[in-house]
Amino acid sequence: MTDAPSKPVFVLVRPQMGENIGASARAMLNFGLDRMRLVDPRDGWPNPRAVAMASGAAGRVLDHAGVFPGVAEAIADCQMVFATTARGRELSKPVMTPEAAMRQARALIGQGARVAVLFGPERTGLENADLEGAGALISVPVNPEFPSLNLGQAVLLSAYEWSRAGFDGPEVVAGPGTEMATGLERDHLARHFEDDLERVGYFFPETKAEGMKANLRQMWGRLGLTRQDVQTLHGALRQLARRRDGDA
Incomplete structure (x- = not known):
């Protein structure tokens, strides 16, 4: 793995309006952030309305934005x-303010971790399936009678809190074996578990199988697994499979 970047990546999931993508780019650059990824933008990419709204220097954020077909690929x-979501209260994940989340992001990046922040589409926000790979949720304490935020506003708040957190060095020095697992590594572990559990008939009845798998994927997202943890669990599963197959 190459050296980790010193800033988080902001991932706009299924953004609908080019103007909001451009506004998000401006908000990011206002606070020194320039790493944007787009997941399946509704109107395709590149988008001239996004470029017009970004205006000037913020256009470089769009020039280097990566485009991905799905959330899993964007955070791999x-x-x-x-x-960031006002939904998903039924998910067993920590819920943080933007301030607390960006402080934690600073600390994690200081330890060498790669950090992403997801933002949902304008009309519906992130769906529960989008949240499965997240380790924590960001909820803005706004008026409960009108909790909706524009995409650009949500990006601005998080970018501002990132800047305000300020950071001169890692708060915690990472030791051997503490490098955190990537989304792709967690996804491979989830598939390994699901395949083994499928073979022993764990996902029963069939009508509940998808919900059971979703619960497992949410668990992997919030556990904060290290790469060593993932390797250990893969090894344990392989050993259990050998014992099972040998006893059969």
Whole structure:
């Protein structure tokens, strides 16, 4: 893995309006952030309305934005993912303010982790399936009678808190074996578990199988697994499979 970047990546999931993508780029650059990824933008990419709204220097954020078909691909190289949402209260994940989340992001990046922040589409926000790979949720304490934020506003708040957190060095020095697992590594572990559990008939009845798998994937996202943890669990599963197959 190459050296981890010193800033988080902001991931706009299924953004609908080019103007909001451009506004998000401006908000990011206002506070020194320039790493944007787009997941399946509704109107395709590149988008001239996004470029017009970004105006000037912020256009470089769009020039280097990566485009991905799904959330899993966009966060595959990230060890920690925060997801901004007013939904998902039924998910067993920590819920943080933007201030607390960006402080934690600073600390994790100081330890060498790759960090992503997810932002949902304008009309619906992130879906529960989008949240499965997140380790924590970000909820803005706004008026409960009108909790909706524009995409650009949500990006601005998080970027501002990132800047305000300020950071001169890592708060914790990472020791051997503490490098956090990436989203791709957690996904491989989840698939390994699901395949083994499928073989022994764990996902029963069939009508509940998808919900059971979703619960497991949410668990992997919030556990904060290290790469060593993932390797250990893969090894344990392989050993259990050998014992099972040998006893059969």
